[in-house]
Amino acid sequence: MSSGGFFEVPSDLQNSWWGLVGWQVELTLVPVLCGLVIALPIALLCRRFGWVYPPVLGVATVFYAIPSLAFFVFLIDYFGESSVTVGIPLTVYSLVVLVPAIVDGMRSVAEDTRAAAEAMGFGTLRRYVQVELPIAVPAVIAGLRVATVSSVSLVSVGMLIGNEGALGNLLSDALNYHRPLLAWDAVLSIAVIGVLLDALLVLARRLLTPWARKATAK
Amino acid sequence: MIVIDAVTKRYPDGTTAVDRLTLEIPDGSITVLVGPSGCGKTTTLRMINRMVEPTEGRVLLDGRDIREAPVNALRRSMGYVIQHAGLFPHRTVVDNIATVPRLNGADKRAARRRALELMERVGLDAAFAKRYPYQLSGGQQQRVGVARALAADPPVLLMDEPFSAVDPIVRKGLQDELLRIQADLGKTVVFVTHDIDEAIKLGDMVAVLREGGRLAQYAPPAQLLSAPADEFVEDFLGVDRGIRHLSFFGTDTLELTTEPIVTEDATAEQFGAAAVPETPYVLVTDAAGRPRGWADAAVRASGPLDGPDGELLPYGHAFTVGRDSLRAALDSAVLSPTGWAVAVDEEGRAVGVVAQESIAAAIRGAHRAGVLR
Numbered sequence: 001m002s003s004g005g006f007f008e009v010p011s012d013l014q015n016s017w018w019g020l021v022g023w024q025v026e027l028t029l030v031p032v033l034c035g036l037v038i039a040l041p042i043a044l045l046c047r048r049f050g051w052v053y054p055p056v057l058g059v060a061t062v063f064y065a066i067p068s069l070a071f072f073v074f075l076i077d078y079f080g081e082s083s084v085t086v087g088i089p090l091t092v093y094s095l096v097v098l099v100p101a102i103v104d105g106m107r108s109v110a111e112d113t114r115a116a117a118e119a120m121g122f123g124t125l126r127r128y129v130q131v132e133l134p135i136a137v138p139a140v141i142a143g144l145r146v147a148t149v150s151s152v153s154l155v156s157v158g159m160l161i162g163n164e165g166a167l168g169n170l171l172s173d174a175l176n177y178h179r180p181l182l183a184w185d186a187v188l189s190i191a192v193i194g195v196l197l198d199a200l201l202v203l204a205r206r207l208l209t210p211w212a213r214k215a216t217a218k
Numbered sequence: 219m220i221v222i223d224a225v226t227k228r229y230p231d232g233t234t235a236v237d238r239l240t241l242e243i244p245d246g247s248i249t250v251l252v253g254p255s256g257c258g259k260t261t262t263l264r265m266i267n268r269m270v271e272p273t274e275g276r277v278l279l280d281g282r283d284i285r286e287a288p289v290n291a292l293r294r295s296m297g298y299v300i301q302h303a304g305l306f307p308h309r310t311v312v313d314n315i316a317t318v319p320r321l322n323g324a325d326k327r328a329a330r331r332r333a334l335e336l337m338e339r340v341g342l343d344a345a346f347a348k349r350y351p352y353q354l355s356g357g358q359q360q361r362v363g364v365a366r367a368l369a370a371d372p373p374v375l376l377m378d379e380p381f382s383a384v385d386p387i388v389r390k391g392l393q394d395e396l397l398r399i400q401a402d403l404g405k406t407v408v409f410v411t412h413d414i415d416e417a418i419k420l421g422d423m424v425a426v427l428r429e430g431g432r433l434a435q436y437a438p439p440a441q442l443l444s445a446p447a448d449e450f451v452e453d454f455l456g457v458d459r460g461i462r463h464l465s466f467f468g469t470d471t472l473e474l475t476t477e478p479i480v481t482e483d484a485t486a487e488q489f490g491a492a493a494v495p496e497t498p499y500v501l502v503t504d505a506a507g508r509p510r511g512w513a514d515a516a517v518r519a520s521g522p523l524d525g526p527d528g529e530l531l532p533y534g535h536a537f538t539v540g541r542d543s544l545r546a547a548l549d550s551a552v553l554s555p556t557g558w559a560v561a562v563d564e565e566g567r568a569v570g571v572v573a574q575e576s577i578a579a580a581i582r583g584a585h586r587a588g589v590l591r
Contacts, residue, residue, distance in 0.1 A: 116305070117306070121292075
């Protein structure tokens with residue numbers, strides 16, 4: 001049996017290298033997108049009722065302080081050794097980053113612009129959705145970048161939950177089979193995926209905010 | 219008509235922004251609220267579209283309390299322009315202008331067509347339509363702001379220091395544009411400024427407010443200048459209100475003389491013949507009649523000359539008969555080293571000259587007639 005090349009994945013993982021990459025991306029992005037979908041209404045509530053924001057921020061920070069491993073172990077009782085168990089903590093961590101990003105982005109809209117919207121007869125919700133949220137897009141994407149990069153590395157911890165760690169599973173195989181190259185494979189692949197996903201988000205911001213070209217070029 | 223009826227605005231911390239203010243704002247004209255900072259002028263304006271609710275009193279629009287209508291419907295019936303334009307940075311120029319028609323349910327194509335019409339009206343090239351606000355200068359942004367306020371054709375236009383943040387030349391252009399648009403559209407404009415010159419230039423009626431939101435005087439600008447109600451208004455108008463008042467009088471009462479005017483190819487004899495006893499100078503024009511400058515008639519009459527003697531004295535600036543005011547005529551005479559003002563027609567041809575003394579006589583005449591008090 002050959003000791004295997006860089007991209008040769010041991011058969012016990014039941015996946016090709018590309019398969020692991022796809023899985024890694026899925027485990028990374030699904031929680032971030034769930035986080036975004038949940039964060040939007042929470043952020044709108046915080047924007048509408050200012051007093052909601054500090055307690056929400058407090059609760060979120062407490063969640064963020066829970067070590068991911070403890071979180072996983074706790075959730076195994078409910079969801080077993082599954083990708084849901086891995087996904088829930090990552091979703092929560094994304095929320096913690098995204099809610100303040102959206103709220104602060106919406107608050108940063110220039111006073112003149114907000115006053116103009118009010119004076120032109122925008123209702124409150126309409127003003128949030130049609131004026132403040134679009135103007136907050138660069139801030140929201142900045143939050144998505146942080147959430148995505150932290151998510152992509154945290155996914156690998158899932159290897160401890162019955163091999164639910166995508167590329168992270170290579171790390172346990174590196175130990176089991178004494179193949180340090182597999183560890184290098186995991187680390188480098190995850191890093192490259194992180195950089196690529198980040199680049200995609202930057203590209204998305206450019207496409208979504210042609211009106212901010214000057215500001216982002218600074 | 220907008221009636222501000224005994225309106226008071228007090229804030230919870232005890233400050234009074236507006237104090238029992240009563241104003242009748244006539245339809246189809248520009249009413250300016252002017253005063254130092256802290257006089258409650260912006261607060262007053264914002265009570266008209268309910269961005270601020272009065273503590274006491276009420277605001278009536280065409281006889282009805284504005285609180286009877288849904289607030290957003292009220293606001294969509296009033297255009298609003300603010301200091302830094304407050305454009306939506308994420309929308310193109312055309313979509314910024316189309317905002318209120320879109321809010322009112324117009325379809326996108328109709329709203330954009332309307333927006334393009336308005337760009338033309340405010341003097342913006344259609345090439346700007348697809349640009350974003352950051353790509354425009356301050357003056358252009360403000361034009362977009364005015365177009366956006368006019369887009370739904372509201373009967374009322376509220377303007378809160380709209381031209382304060384642009385440089386003086388751009389500001390003058392925007393003011394002239396506003397007067398031109400107003401002459402066409404006849405909106406009920408309420409205009410807030412801290413600049414008394416702007417108030418006098420634009421206002422059909424001017425309300426001077428003082429600190430604490432009290433009304434000091436409400437009058438047409440000419441009356442404000444001729445009869446300030448008290449020391450505060452007088453101070454606020456500044457030391458040259460007499461001179462500024464002259465801008466409300468035409469130059470048709472001035473007695474122009476054409477005698478001391480010659481063309482530049484005139485002979486020595488013609489120079490001599492043109493001289494009048496009141497001044498040693500004659501005005502030299504080019505062949506088309508446009509003023510070139512003043513020459514000493516005696517020197518020119520004594521024979522052909524060259525060197526410094528042949529140079530003309532500058533005439534400062536001319537005033538246009540029928541368009542410019544007595545103030546412009548006086549300014550022209552004061553600027554001219556000979557003490558004579560040059561009057562031109564619309565084509566820029568000299569139609570006469572007039573001495574400072576004659577202008578002073580015309581001002582005295584206006585005093586006697588009681589129009590200047």
